[in-house]
Each structure stands twice: as C-alpha cells, then as structure tokens.
Amino acid sequence: MKGIITILKRFLPPYRKYVALSFLFNLLTAILNVFSLATIIPILQVLFKVNDTVFEFIPWETDGISKIDLVLNNGNWYMAQLIETHGGSATLLFLAIALVVMTLFKTGTAYMGAYFTIPIRTGVVKDIRNKINDKILALPIGFFSEERKGDILARISGDVNEVENSVMSSLDMLFKNPILILIYLVTMIVLSWQLTLFVFVVLPIMGTLMGRVGKTLKRKSFEAQNKWGELMSQIEETLSGLRIIKAFNAEEKISGRFYKGSNTFRRMSNRIARRQYLAHPMSEFLGTLTIAIVLWFGGSLILGGKGIIDAATFIYYLTIFYSIINPIKEFSRSAYAVQRGLASMERIDKILEAQNDIVEPQHPRKLNFVSDINYRDVWFKYNKEWVLKGIDLKIEKGRTVALVGQSGSGKSTMTDLLSRFYDIQEGGIFIDGTNIKEVSLFDLRSKIGYVTQEAILFNDTFFNNIAFGTKNATMEEVIEAAKVANAHDFIMATPEGYQTNIGDRGGKLSGGQRQRISIARAVLKNPEILILDEATSALDTDSERLVQDALEKLMRNRTTIIIAHRLSTIKKADEIHVLREGQIIESGNHNSLYELNGYYTKLCNMQGDLN
Structure with missing residues (x-):
C-alpha cells in the first residue's frame, strides 16, 4: 500500500479533477448495480410465488420502524398491487424494463468512470517521459559515460x-474496487449480517492464499527490465556499428550474443507471466469455492427453517456476493501490476533522482569576454586517475591557440572543462577574472561555438540544422552562413534546397558536407570563443581544403582553441601548447617549438610534418 500511495502522490496532483470525476461515477456504478440486481427478488417472487405474506402500506413518516424495513414492506405492497391490478406477466414486463433501464444507467456510469481515467493514463505517461527527457538534457555528460544508451531508451x-499500468492499477485499487467492495459489503450486511459474518471467516483465507503468489514478482520484474535494457543497448550498438559488423563478417557473433540475451529475457518473462496468470484461475477457483461454502451454509439454514432470509433474498444475496468476488480478484491482479510498476519506477528514478554535479550559481555574474581566458592550477579526474595535473594557461582574446599531444593527454578535457561539461576538482578557469562557476551555464555556453571531428547533425532539414540553437534565424542569415562555410552550392543542388532532409545523423551527406554544415551552424551562432576539435582529421584532401577554407573564414577576429593530431593544420596558430600525461610540457609557435628538438619535434617527425 505504501508503494501505491507513493506512485499516486508523485503523478496524480495535476489530474485531481479527473480522479474526482472517476471516483464519483464509480460510486454511482456500484450503487446502481446494487439496485439493478435488486430486481431479482420481485422477479423470483412473481415467477415462483414464494411469498404468500399479505403486506399493508405503511406511511413513510411512521416512527419506530427502520427505513430499510419500511422500503422492503412498501416495495412488496406495491408489487402485490401491480400483480393484482395488471397480472403477473405485465408485472414481469415492468420489472424487466426496470432492470434494463437500471443496467443502462449502470453501464453508462461505468463508461464515464473509465472515460475520465483516460486523461490520467495518457497524462501520467506524458509527464514521466517529459521529466526523463528534461533530466537527460540537464544531467552532465559524465553521467552518460556510466550508462548504456539502450538501457536509457528501455526506461x-x-x-x-x-x-502507466501501475498507476491505472493503483487507481482501481483505491478509487474503484474498494468502492464496489464497500457498497456490496454493506448490502450483504443489510440483507443478512449472520451470513456476512460467516463470509468474513472464509474470505481472509482466500485472500491470504492469493497474496502468496505475488511476493517475488517485484524482484523478478526488476531483473527482467534490467535484462530488457541490456537488449536495447545491444540493438543500439548494432545500429551504430553496422558498417563495422558487416566489414568484419561479425554478423554471426552479434546474432549469437543477442540470441543469448533474448533467451534469458524470455525465461524471465515466462516466470513472471506464469506467476501473474496464476492469479486469475486461482482467484476464480477460490471465489467459486467460497460461494459454494456460502451456498451450502445459507441453503442449509433456509431448508432447516431457520428464517434468516427467504429464498428469493438469498439468491439476491448470492448474486451480490458473486459480484464482490470480481473486484476482489481485480484488487489482487492490480497488486501484481503495482509491484511490476514499482520495480520499473526504481529504474526510472535512477535517472530522475540522479544528482547533477554541475550546479548553477544562485546569483550568476554577468560574463563579458574582453581580455583573456585563464586556466589556473587546474586539476581534474574522471574517476581515480588525474587527467589534468596543475594546468596553467592564459589565452588572450582574438588569438588562435592549438593543443597538441597524443590521445589521452587531456586536450579535449581542457575544452570540455571550459564549457563546464564537467567541473574541476581543484583550481579554476577564469574569463576576465570571473570564475566560470560564477556565471550561468547559458551565458557561458552562448559565447562558445563547437566544430568537432564527428559532425553532430540531426534528422532534419539543412535549414533547421544550420539554425540549430539560434533563435529566430532568417533564411537570409542561414544562406549567408552556408556561403561562408562553402556549403551553399551543394545545398542548392539538392531537390528542395534548404528544406531538404539530410537523414539520420546527416547520413545522406559526405563527410566533408556534414562538416561544412557543422561549420555553417557555428558561423550563424557567431560565438566569441571557437573550439575546433579535430575538425578536419577525418576528411579527404579535397574536402579538407574546402573545410579548411571555411574554418579560416570562421576563425577571423575570434578566439580559437584548436585540438589537433595532424600538426600540419596548426602551423599558423599564434600559440601551440604540447600536452603529455595531463601536463603542458612545451609552449610556443610552430617554428620555435620545432627548433627545440623536443617532444613537439618528435611528433612532427612521426607525422612527416617537417619544418
């Protein structure tokens, strides 16, 4: 029950109106069902003439008699008058019509009760997905280096x-089934408290037996959802690496790995489904067993002349009792769905409750880049090993600075720290003397533009990819940016020009074309600080020439940080800083560094980039 309350408290507040309306119509359904079934008593009495008692009308204002007895007496008197006036067949017709009308109202209110739960179902799902999406966007990049993309998609x-199923089951458990159970139970007590007392002895035994089925369901569901996340991760990896899989003839290996995980998930799902499906036949059997016991007990009293209730009322009592069995069964079935939902909620909460180490300042300072960027004794590590060790570096505005070194030396990490994709453990980065932790992330990142080795494009049009991140960009501005990036001509050669879709990750374009779209995006943003992360390393000679020309246009009058493995691309840089194992070991321009005959010279000679 605690788990149910937790789920509902988190997701239902925006939908209180629908919950109230659903509760109201479920209550009406239960009441109307009791009255519609009550027509069974006079129908049986008319058919089988089991009631020979002569009834006299008692005024409704009469004291000393309970309202229930008053209603039953006057109802029987009115029925006798109908039979006497119109005959038994006509009376049966009236009763049949009353039954149909009552059932019509009952089914109508039942539909309305379900009608108002639909906005709750769809709204809760929308809210959860929106929260997950917003959290994914808010969490630092470091969080996702520990998580599998496929598992996140599975969540x-x-x-x-x-x-979603758990929320709906929770609503049934609190606002539907309990109402039905309570109304039916009150009716049973009114009809015969002695029989109902006997039922109270039998029902808990049935409930205890049914409850044992779902004890391990939550744990099993949690394990199964984790396995499903693994399968989704494998599919995501397969889609991303399909070219390599085919190139290395590894289809059989990948297929075998997926089959193995899929079979494990199947076995888990089988165990969960079998346990879940056991609930219905077990509750059906136990319910029938309970009815049989009550039928024997009540029938024995009637046959023995004990006079607790008459035969017609006893049939009505059994009908009400049979009606109470279904909401009890649904109650137990809902309990299983809630357990599965709680297991899934634990996995979702791993994202929703994840802590964001990148904290926005409460009172951010305004950032104006006028003078320089200053790395002051910067130390940083992802896990245990230091990636950057005491970095001191000053980058003056308007200059082009290159960071070189072998893979893992900390080049990309330095630019990631400048954008606060990660936070520094020791030291700080300052722009004009202001620590970047003291300014808003939006203000900081609005001044930085990126062109990376792998152009990150979206399954959208040329226009929307270039205008990405720039509000209210006009077609003229987009075209001008594309011209600067040497992209306008090939864009106009496509069937729909700037409205042409470029495919998933720009799959319809060549590598050079994707890179020039990425550059056009940076041109349109017009950032004060430009970061080029291996922007030309994956291109052929012709594409590199076009891209390099576009980059040179982009770099004019801009502070630029270049990360490069190919040293031929950074000879014109104002400053070159050589990193090794997280430390800057050499600094200067290309000529002065090459003449040192040190580590930079060694890197140049390895690549054949001689002075």
Missing part, C-alpha cells in the same frame, strides 16, 4: 509503460 519506453 523511457518499457519501464514507463509498466508505471
């Missing part, structure tokens, strides 16, 4: 669906 799809 936003399969786990959210489980929580």
Whole structure:
C-alpha cells in the first residue's frame, strides 16, 4: 500500500479533477448495480410465488420502524398491487424494463468512470517521459559515460509503460474496487449480517492464499527490465556499428550474443507471466469455492427453517456476493501490476533522482569576454586517475591557440572543462577574472561555438540544422552562413534546397558536407570563443581544403582553441601548447617549438610534418 500511495502522490496532483470525476461515477456504478440486481427478488417472487405474506402500506413518516424495513414492506405492497391490478406477466414486463433501464444507467456510469481515467493514463505517461527527457538534457555528460544508451531508451519506453499500468492499477485499487467492495459489503450486511459474518471467516483465507503468489514478482520484474535494457543497448550498438559488423563478417557473433540475451529475457518473462496468470484461475477457483461454502451454509439454514432470509433474498444475496468476488480478484491482479510498476519506477528514478554535479550559481555574474581566458592550477579526474595535473594557461582574446599531444593527454578535457561539461576538482578557469562557476551555464555556453571531428547533425532539414540553437534565424542569415562555410552550392543542388532532409545523423551527406554544415551552424551562432576539435582529421584532401577554407573564414577576429593530431593544420596558430600525461610540457609557435628538438619535434617527425 505504501508503494501505491507513493506512485499516486508523485503523478496524480495535476489530474485531481479527473480522479474526482472517476471516483464519483464509480460510486454511482456500484450503487446502481446494487439496485439493478435488486430486481431479482420481485422477479423470483412473481415467477415462483414464494411469498404468500399479505403486506399493508405503511406511511413513510411512521416512527419506530427502520427505513430499510419500511422500503422492503412498501416495495412488496406495491408489487402485490401491480400483480393484482395488471397480472403477473405485465408485472414481469415492468420489472424487466426496470432492470434494463437500471443496467443502462449502470453501464453508462461505468463508461464515464473509465472515460475520465483516460486523461490520467495518457497524462501520467506524458509527464514521466517529459521529466526523463528534461533530466537527460540537464544531467552532465559524465553521467552518460556510466550508462548504456539502450538501457536509457528501455526506461523511457518499457519501464514507463509498466508505471502507466501501475498507476491505472493503483487507481482501481483505491478509487474503484474498494468502492464496489464497500457498497456490496454493506448490502450483504443489510440483507443478512449472520451470513456476512460467516463470509468474513472464509474470505481472509482466500485472500491470504492469493497474496502468496505475488511476493517475488517485484524482484523478478526488476531483473527482467534490467535484462530488457541490456537488449536495447545491444540493438543500439548494432545500429551504430553496422558498417563495422558487416566489414568484419561479425554478423554471426552479434546474432549469437543477442540470441543469448533474448533467451534469458524470455525465461524471465515466462516466470513472471506464469506467476501473474496464476492469479486469475486461482482467484476464480477460490471465489467459486467460497460461494459454494456460502451456498451450502445459507441453503442449509433456509431448508432447516431457520428464517434468516427467504429464498428469493438469498439468491439476491448470492448474486451480490458473486459480484464482490470480481473486484476482489481485480484488487489482487492490480497488486501484481503495482509491484511490476514499482520495480520499473526504481529504474526510472535512477535517472530522475540522479544528482547533477554541475550546479548553477544562485546569483550568476554577468560574463563579458574582453581580455583573456585563464586556466589556473587546474586539476581534474574522471574517476581515480588525474587527467589534468596543475594546468596553467592564459589565452588572450582574438588569438588562435592549438593543443597538441597524443590521445589521452587531456586536450579535449581542457575544452570540455571550459564549457563546464564537467567541473574541476581543484583550481579554476577564469574569463576576465570571473570564475566560470560564477556565471550561468547559458551565458557561458552562448559565447562558445563547437566544430568537432564527428559532425553532430540531426534528422532534419539543412535549414533547421544550420539554425540549430539560434533563435529566430532568417533564411537570409542561414544562406549567408552556408556561403561562408562553402556549403551553399551543394545545398542548392539538392531537390528542395534548404528544406531538404539530410537523414539520420546527416547520413545522406559526405563527410566533408556534414562538416561544412557543422561549420555553417557555428558561423550563424557567431560565438566569441571557437573550439575546433579535430575538425578536419577525418576528411579527404579535397574536402579538407574546402573545410579548411571555411574554418579560416570562421576563425577571423575570434578566439580559437584548436585540438589537433595532424600538426600540419596548426602551423599558423599564434600559440601551440604540447600536452603529455595531463601536463603542458612545451609552449610556443610552430617554428620555435620545432627548433627545440623536443617532444613537439618528435611528433612532427612521426607525422612527416617537417619544418
């Protein structure tokens, strides 16, 4: 029950109106069902003439008699008058019509009760997915280096669906089934408290037996959802690496790995489904067993002339009792769905409750880049090993600075820290004397533009990819940016020009074309600080020439930080800083560094980039 309350408190507040309306119509359904079934008593009495008692009308204002007895007496008197006036067949017709009308109202209110739960179901799913999406955007990049993309996709799809089912089951458990159970139970007590007392002895035994089925369901569901996340990760890896898989003839290996995980997930799902499906036949059997016991007990009293209730009322009592069995069964079935939902909620909460180490300042300072960027004794590590060790570096505005060194030396980490994708453990980065931790992330990142080795493009048009991140960009501005990036001509050669879709990750374009779209995006943003991370390293000679020309246009009058393995691309840089194992070991321009005959010279000679 605690888990149910937790789920509902988190997700239902925006939908209180729908919850109230659903509760109201479920209450009406239960009441109307009791009254519609009550027509069974006079129908049986008319058919079988089991009631020979002569009833006299008692005024409704009469004291000393309970309202229930008053209603039953006057109802029987009115029924006798109908039979006497119109005959038994006509009376049966009236009763049949009353039954149909009552059932019509009952089914109508039942539909309205379900009608108002639909906005809750769809709204809760929308809210959870929105929260996950917003959290994914808010969390630092470091969080996702520890998580598998496929597992995150599994949480936003399969786990959210489980929580949706759990929420609906929780609503049934609190606002539907208990209402039905309570109304039916009160009716049973009114009809015969002695029989109901006997039922109270039998029902808990049935409930205890049914409860044992779902004890391990939450744990099993949690394990199964984790396995599903692994399968989604494998599919994501397969889609991303399909070219390599085919090139290395590794289809069989990848297929075998997926089959193995899929079979494990199948076995887990089988165990969960079998346990879940056991609930219905077990509750069906136990419910029938309970009815049989009550039928024997009540029938024995009637046959023995004990006079607790008459035969017609006893049939009505059994009908009400049978009606109470279904909401009890649904109650137990809902309990299983809630357990599965709680297991999925734990996995979703791993994202929603993840701590964001990149904290926005409460009172951010305004950032104006006028003078320089200053790395002051910067130390940083991802896990245990220091990646940067006491970095001191000053980058003056308007200058082009290159960071070179072998892979893992800390080049990209330095630019990631400048954008606050990660936070520094020791030291600080200052822009005009202001620590970047003291300014808003939006203000900081609005001044930085990126062109990376792998152009990150979206499955959208040329226009939207170039205008990405720039509000209210006009077609003229986009075209001008594309011209600067040497991209306008090949864009106009496509069927729909700037409205042409470029495919998933720009898959319809060549590497050089993707890179020039990425450059056009940076041109349109017009950042004060430009970061070029291996921007030309993956291109052929012709593409590199076009891209390099576009980059030179982009770099004019701008502070530029270049990360490069190919040293031929950074000979014109104002400053070159050589990193090795997280430390700057050499600094200067190309000629002065080459003449040192040190580590930079060694790197140049290895690449054949002689002075």
